Amino acid sequence: MSAEPYDLAVIGAGAAGLAGAVHAAGQGLSVALLDDAAQAGGQFFRHPAPALKAGRPQALHHHWSAFRELRSRLAASAVDHLTGHHVWTVTRDGDLPWAVHALTGADGEEQRPVCIRARALLLATGAYERQLPFPGWTLPGVVSAGGVQAMLKSGLVLPGRRIVVAGSGPLLLAAASSLATAGARVPLVAEAAGYLGYARHPGALAANPGKLAEGALHAKVLARHRVRLSTRSAVTEVHGTDRVEAVTVRRLDRDWRPLPGTGRRIACDALAVGHGLVPRIELATALGCATRQAPDGTSVLVLDDRQQTSVPGLWAAGETGGIGGWQLAAVEGELAALAVAHRLSGRPAPARVRELRRRRDRMRRFAEAMGAAHRPGPGWTHWLQDGTEVCRCEEVTAGSIREAVAELGARDARTVKLLTRAGMGWCQGRMCGAAVACLAAGGGGAAASEERRPFAVPVPLGTLAALDEPN
Amino acid sequence: MARNPIELAGARPGPPFEITFDGRTVTALPGQSVAAALWAAGILAWRTTRRGGRPRGAFCGIGQCYDCLATVNGRPNRRACLVPARPGDAVTTQQGDGHER
Numbered sequence: 001m002s003a004e005p006y007d008l009a010v011i012g013a014g015a016a017g018l019a020g021a022v023h024a025a026g027q028g029l030s031v032a033l034l035d036d037a038a039q040a041g042g043q044f045f046r047h048p049a050p051a052l053k054a055g056r057p058q059a060l061h062h063h064w065s066a067f068r069e070l071r072s073r074l075a076a077s078a079v080d081h082l083t084g085h086h087v088w089t090v091t092r093d094g095d096l097p098w099a100v101h102a103l104t105g106a107d108g109e110e111q112r113p114v115c116i117r118a119r120a121l122l123l124a125t126g127a128y129e130r131q132l133p134f135p136g137w138t139l140p141g142v143v144s145a146g147g148v149q150a151m152l153k154s155g156l157v158l159p160g161r162r163i164v165v166a167g168s169g170p171l172l173l174a175a176a177s178s179l180a181t182a183g184a185r186v187p188l189v190a191e192a193a194g195y196l197g198y199a200r201h202p203g204a205l206a207a208n209p210g211k212l213a214e215g216a217l218h219a220k221v222l223a224r225h226r227v228r229l230s231t232r233s234a235v236t237e238v239h240g241t242d243r244v245e246a247v248t249v250r251r252l253d254r255d256w257r258p259l260p261g262t263g264r265r266i267a268c269d270a271l272a273v274g275h276g277l278v279p280r281i282e283l284a285t286a287l288g289c290a291t292r293q294a295p296d297g298t299s300v301l302v303l304d305d306r307q308q309t310s311v312p313g314l315w316a317a318g319e320t321g322g323i324g325g326w327q328l329a330a331v332e333g334e335l336a337a338l339a340v341a342h343r344l345s346g347r348p349a350p351a352r353v354r355e356l357r358r359r360r361d362r363m364r365r366f367a368e369a370m371g372a373a374h375r376p377g378p379g380w381t382h383w384l385q386d387g388t389e390v391c392r393c394e395e396v397t398a399g400s401i402r403e404a405v406a407e408l409g410a411r412d413a414r415t416v417k418l419l420t421r422a423g424m425g426w427c428q429g430r431m432c433g434a435a436v437a438c439l440a441a442g443g444g445g446a447a448a449s450e451e452r453r454p455f456a457v458p459v460p461l462g463t464l465a466a467l468d469e470p471n
Numbered sequence: 472m473a474r475n476p477i478e479l480a481g482a483r484p485g486p487p488f489e490i491t492f493d494g495r496t497v498t499a500l501p502g503q504s505v506a507a508a509l510w511a512a513g514i515l516a517w518r519t520t521r522r523g524g525r526p527r528g529a530f531c532g533i534g535q536c537y538d539c540l541a542t543v544n545g546r547p548n549r550r551a552c553l554v555p556a557r558p559g560d561a562v563t564t565q566q567g568d569g570h571e572r
C-alpha cells in the first residue's frame with residue numbers, strides 16, 4: 001500500500017469509470033481504478049475471459065471498437081487498475097484523503113482487506129436490474145434479462161434453448177437479439193409498456209438519432225429471427241415443478257393491470273425477465289449524498305453540472321446519476337475527469353467541457369423520456385398471488401407483506417422489513433426492494449426504494465474490527 | 472448463422488477439463504465461471520432454500536442476488552456466477568445456509 005494518496009480513485013470500470021480514469025490520467029492525475037471483476041468493461045462491455053480465446057468478441061457487441069479504444073488507452077496509461085476489488089465502504093476523516101475499503105478475490109471471498117487513499121473520488125458503480133415478482137419467478141430457468149446477457153457475454157452459455165423474454169425497457173430488445181443471434185429460439189418478447197410512450201417526447205427523440213438507430217438495429221435482428229414483440233403484455237405466471245416448462249402471457253391495460261381472458265400459454269425452457277435498471281448508489285448514500293427520484297421511479301444521485309455529488313470531493317458518472325446507457329456513461333466519465341483535474345490543479349477547465357455538457361444534457365433528456373415510458377404502472381401488483389415469493393432470499397410472500405401493511409400498519413419498506421424480514425437477506429433488498437417499496441406504499445407503481453445499506457458488499461466481522469486499528 | 476455462442480464468438484479455448492457436481496462429471500471450458508459450466512451442462516439449480524427447501528440457481532448473473540450460492544470444494548456460500556471453474560473442482564448443492572448437515 002503506497003503511503004502517498006492517489007489524486008483520484010475511480011470505483012467501477014464500466015464505460016463511465018474507464019472514460020473517467022483514462023481522461024483523468026491524460027490530465028496528469030495519478031489514478032487508481034477499482035472494480036470487482038477480473039476484467040474492465042462493466043455490464044455493457046462484459047466479454048469472455050482471455051482463456052476462452054474468443055476470436056470474435058465483437059459478435060456480441062454493437063460497439064466493440066469503442067471499448068477496444070478505451071481499453072488500449074487504459075493499457076497505455078499510468079492508471080493502476082485494481083481488478084477483483086469489491087469496495088464495501090468509503091470513509092473520510094475531516095480533510096484527510098478518502099479511504100476506499102475493499103475485499104479482494106473473484107467473489108470477495110479471498111477477504112484480504114485493502115485500503116486505497118485518494119484526494120478525490122469518482123463513483124461509477126453502474127446499476128443492477130429492477131425486478132417485479134410474479135408467480136413462479138423463483139423457479140430455476142427464470143433468469144434476469146441482464147443476467148442472461150452477462151452469462152452469455154462472459155461465459156458463452158445459454159440457460160435453455162427456447163427462451164421467452166419479458167418485462168420492460170430497452171434491455172429486453174438487446175437481450176432478445178443476443179439470444180437469437182447466439183442460437184436460442186425466442187418465441188416472444190413481452191414488453192409491459194406501450195412503446196408509444198416515446199412519441200410524447202418528440203424533441204428528445206429527434207436530438208438522439210443514434211439511439212433510434214440502435215433500436216432499429218435490434219428490431220432488424222429480431223425480424224430476421226422471426227421474434228415477435230408484444231407490447232402491453234407481461235408474463236404473469238411461470239409453470240413447472242423443478243424448472244421452467246411454460247409461461248402464461250397476458251395483455252395489460254395502460255396501468256399494467258392484466259386483462260381477464262387474455263392469457264395464453266407458451267412453452268419454453270427459460271425466461272429472461274427485467275423491468276429496467278436501478279442505480280447502484282449505496283456507497284454514496286452511506287456518505288449522505290443527496291438523491292432524487294428519476295422519471296423511471298428509481299432513486300438517483302443529485303449531481304451538479306460537472307458531475308459532483310452534494311458531498312464535496314465525490315463525483316459520480318454513468319448509471320449512478322440516472323439510467324442512460326453506456327454512451328452517456330462515457331461522456332459523463334470524461335466530464336467528471338476534467339472537472340476533478342480542474343479542481344485539483346486549479347488550471348482553467350478546457351473548452352471541451354462545454355461540448356461534453358451539451359452532449360450529456362441531450363442524452364439525459366432522451367434517457368429520462370425513455371425511463372418515463374417504461375416506468376412500472378400501478379396495476380402490476382395484480383400479478384401477485386398471496387403465495388408469490390417477493391423476497392427471494394428470506395422467502396417472504398406477497399401475502400405476508402400485505403398482512404404487515406393492512407393489519408400491522410406498516411407504511412414503508414423499513415417497517416415491512418422489520419415485520420417480515422423482506423429485504424433482510426443476502427442481497428440486502430436489491431432484488432425485492434422496488435416491489436416491497438410499492439407494496440408498503442399501499443399500491444403499485446414505482447416507489448423508489450431507499451438504496452441505503454450499511455455496506456455495499458457483505459463484510460466479515462474480522463474486517464470490520466480491523467477498521468478501528470490504526471494502519 | 473451461429474448454432475451456439477461458442478461458434479458465434481469464434482472461441483477456441485484450451486482443452487476442456489472436468490469438475491464434478493454432486494458427484495457427477497461436468498465438462499468446463501477454461502475461462503468459464505462455475506455457473507457457466509453448470510449451465511452448459513443443462514444444470515440450472517445448485518442450492519435449496521433455507522425454509523422451503525426449493526431449488527435455486529443463477530438469477531442476476533452479476534454477483535448481486537446471491538441466489539447462485541454453491542458449496543465449492545467444501546466451502547459454502549460461493550457465488551457461482553463469479554467464481555472461476557478450476558480443474559477438479561467439486562461443486563455440491565448447498566442446502567440452506569450451507570452450515571448444517
Ligand SMILES: Cc1cc2nc3c(=O)[nH]c(=O)nc-3n(C[C@H](O)[C@H](O)[C@H](O)COP(=O)(O)OP(=O)(O)OC[C@H]3O[C@@H](n4cnc5c(N)ncnc54)[C@H](O)[C@@H]3O)c2cc1C
Binds near residue numbers: 531
Ligand atoms: C446485468 C446488466 C446487463 C446489461 N446489459 C446491457 C446490454 O446488453 N446492452 C446495453 O445497452 N446496456 C446494458 N446494460 C445497461 C448498462 O448499465 C449500461 O449500458 C452501461 O454498462 C453503464 O455503464 P456504467 O459505467 O455506468 O456502469 P457499468 O457498466 O455497470 O459498470 C460499473 C462497474 O462497477 C463495478 N462495481 C459496482 N459496484 C462496485 C463495488 N462496490 N466495488 C467494486 N466494483 C463495483 C461493477 O461490477 C461494474 O463493473 C446492462 C445492465 C445490467 C445491470
Ligand code: FES
Binds near residue numbers: 528530534537539550
Ligand atoms: S447469479 Fe446473482 S449472485 Fe450469482
